[in-house]
Amino acid sequence: MTARAQQKLPFRQSLRGKLLLAFIVVALLPLIVVGIIGLWKAQTALQTAAINNLISVRDIKTAQVESFFVERIKDAHVLAQNPFIVDGMRSLNLVVQSDANRNGNTPAEQMAKYVALYQNKANLANAKDGSAYSALHGQLHIYLQKIVENYGFYDLFLINAQTGLVEYTVAKGDDYGADLKHGSYAGTNLGKVFQLAANSNDPNFATIVDFAPYGPQHLPASFVAAPIFDGNGTKLGVLVFQLPIDEINRLMSESHGLSKTGETYLIGADKLMRSDSRFSTENTFLKQKVDTASANAALMGETGVRLTENYAGKKVLSAYRSVDIPGLDWAILAEIEQREAFSAITQLFQFVVIMFAIIIGLVLGGSYFVANQMTQPLHVLTAAAKRLAVGDAALTGVDENAAQKAFSRRDELGIVGHAFQELILYFNEMANAAQTIADGNLAVQIEPRSDKDVFGIAFNRMITDLRELVGQVSGMAEYVSTASQRLTTVATTSGQTTQHVTDTIEQIAEGSTAQTNSIEKASHTVDQVVKAIEGVAAGAQEQASAANRTMEMTQQLDNIIQTVARNAQQSASGSAQAAETARAGATTIEEAITGMGTIKTKVEQAAQKIQEMGKWSAKIGKIVAAIDDIASQTNLLALNAAIEAARTGAHSRQQIETLLGQLLVVQAGLLAELMVQREGEYPNDYWRQLAHATNIDNICITDDDGVIVFSDDASLLGFRFPEDPNDQAFEFRKLIHMSEGSVIQSIQQRSIDGQLYKYVGVPRKDKPGIVQVGFHATSVSQFQLQVGGFAVVADEVRKLAEKSAGAAKEIAQLIQTIQTTVADAVAAMDESTREVEVGTSLADEAGSALQNILQVVETVSAQVSGIAAAADEMRSAADELNNSVETVSAVIEENTAAAEEMTAGATAVSDELESIVSISEENTAIIQDISDTAEEMHRQVKETITAAHSLSDMADNLITLVSHFHLETGSEVLAQVDMFRRAHLTWVTNVESMLAGKMHLSEDDISDHTACALGEWFYGRGQEDFGSWEPFIALETPHMELHRIVTACVQAYNSGNITKAQAYLPQVESLSAEIVSHLDAMEQALQHSE
């Protein structure tokens, strides 16, 4: 397991982290992009909207203000032309003048009197002082008061244009009766406007003056003035009215579209406000100075919008422009605090930020949840896989509920989980199987999941192999055990037997030694007797023995010779046979050699022939080359012939015609001559014959008029040669009166029937006329064809040459093939010749070798024959010798018979004794040998027993080991039963051996009844498999008893109580037998059940 797998993955590398990141990126990236773009767009749009709003407000207000002032100026103009006012003005001037005149006052003094009457009494129409002024005032005031009220003016003035006296006002303020030319009011706004209007002679003039502080309270006042003319154009006075500021303030303070912080205000050229601020509780009119960037720009005549600070130092969005009113240099500003103007943007931004925060929160939460949902099962799977990787199929430490949840999902992870569960199941199954096998139970069966289930298949194979192996081992062990048991028994028996034999032999040896001794003594005595007798017999005996020896020798010789003779004969016949065989072989080989020789000769002949053939074919090749060459030459010649023919043909076509023409001229001449010679009638038939005879196609003879009178062709008779010089036949006419000359025409269509003819003409010689002969075109071409025919022939020749060249090529190819084949054949022949030569030489060698053998064999045969003959001779000689010796021997025998008989008795006795001694000595030696051998054997038997014992132990151990493997129920029992049986039978022999003193047993040697092989099985697997089986249960008691008894027996024996120990023996035997019988019963039952 790598360190990485053990560690917790860093968040960024983990699937959860990646999923989270992916979700966030996928969800938020577009959101952010869209948000930013939307925000930006919205901001721009909102900004534009705010600005546009401000501009429209500004422009509306401008329009309103402008129209207001224009209206007022128009009002002044209209009022100044009002006939009532014109009359009023004229009357006022007259009244003031007349009253002054009457009272002897100046008009100003007179006005002061009126002022005293009317000042500050705005509602007084007629003071009823009886003055004309009052009468007029009464009429005017009612009307003008109405006008002021209706127009909304502050005041209305009627001023004398000449005197500059304010002759009438509606409001009757301080300015009533003032002298605007010279008085204190001359410098006021009113004075200024009066002077402007009074100086104008334009009846349509009207003007306005800017606001300025005016009157006792220095309130802002603006005046509009227009001069009043009478119908004659005389300037009577000036109409002035004071504009109210309320209307302007009302216009400016109208806050529609300006929300909370927006305001519009007017400023004059002095940068003082011309309207009251909406936000100021005090009047700002002509008080508040506006010296801001936008105000300055507006006064400069610019129009625009800008972000700037207003007069109060606040950040505002300011829209400004100048106001177009004649006489006023004003500007208008519409301003709204930037904070409010762009509050929608700020709100939108805040909203977007909040939405972003909410969406991010949702996305984070959602993606964390989804990522968790996906990675949780993976964590569980990983944990499970890790456990599985360390072999823990029980998945220790893995939350089962979580795992179950992960595995039971219905998505892909669920499928993976399910597959994983199957894997765990598989793993568990395999682990259980392995566990079972580890426990020694090989009966487990594993079904491979598929043919690709390497693990399962291997497992299965392993179990099968193991089962087979253990079965085999078990069988082998059993076999070994039985065999070693048997060996032990046999060895023990044979040990005992050899012991017995050894003992017996030793006894015999002792006896035989004694016997030998006594016999030797007797023998010695007899020897002495014999010696005496021998002295007597010696002479005769020597003679007899000499004869005997001679006879024996001759007999032996005879035997030898006979053997030799027989052998010789045999070998002679053998060698004769060999010689015969060799000879036959030699003959065969000789025949073979001869055959080979013949073949060789034949082959050589054939090779020679073929080589000759090769040479010939080479020659033929040369011939073919020559043919080819000739063919090529012929071809060339043919081509040249064709060329020559063609050239000649072309060349001579003209010549032929010339020639033909000349020929015809000659023939025509001959005809002319003929006609001179043969006067008279010439029938057409004559000409035809003549034409036929001379090969001329047409003959025509004319009279002196050029008319054909004779012709072989009757149809031409009467034809007259035309006199038209353009006619082709005209030429011939020329000949009529000539004595010499000829006309030769080339082939052309004759005029009479259009046939192609070549005509030649000569003058007649007998009288004027023409002799004309013609050749038909076919005749001409035949003529030419004869020359052309040569070309045809040449072509044929060329074709023939080509053919022959082709044939020659084919032949050359064929011959080349033959040459190759022949070369191959020659090579093959050479090869076979060589092989035949080798064969021949080999056969020769074999023949000579055989010959040699034959010679040798014959030599041997001859020699053997010689030997045989010699042997035969020798034999007969020996026979003869034998006979003579026998004769001598017979005499000697007779001589010695007596002595022999004498000595015979003694010798016989001595011999007997001697032989007895020797025999008994031999006997003793043999017995000693036997004894030694028996001893050795005994020792070996003991070793064998020991070995057999250890072998038996090993076999038992093996069986015990094998028995741990549970092959099939009962099978291991069958394997072990025999061992159990033996183990408990052994106790009988062991106890017997102990009691016989041949074996030492200690209590430790005797195991507890649960610890011996049977006990281990009985209380272990046996209990599991056969716990309730009767034959099995029956086994327990005797087994326990046996162990107890044997232990007691050994204890008794070792404590010296041999008698008591011996008393146990029958019990041991019977218990052992009982156990064995139970085991037998079990075995039988199990075998049957199998």
Add this chain to the structure above:
Amino acid sequence: MENQFVIFKLEEEHYGVNIVTVESIIKVQEITKMPHVPDFVEGITNLRGVVIPVIDLRKRFSLPQTVETKDTRIIVVEMNGVMAGMVVDAVTEVVRVPEDNIEPPSPMVSSVDTAFITGIAKVDKRLIILLDLSKVLTGAEKEHLQAVVA
């Protein structure tokens, strides 16, 4: 009217020459190389006592050079009174071609360089390029040629 043409081979193409313009056809014989002659003039040879220049048509037609074979021939033609030999790969036959089977050369291919092509003849489905060998050489080249034998 029929015309006879001597058909010869160059590379794999068949060419035809009007038989009347051909003097004779000979096997390749010893050609004596000459110094300072145009590239396409192989040399001179002795034709029955007359010395004639030999022109390699392969060179003249800018075809690759090949080894002389037993089929190689020299076509002897007369060019403005001068006899000249043209070396060709093989002379195969003499054919008669009816006038109807002769097409004039395509205007596409007729230029100064191909002025010697007089037509295309169809003979047994084969197309044979008909040449006027006397026009194979330009005027200047012919003068050269006359200088060679003079």
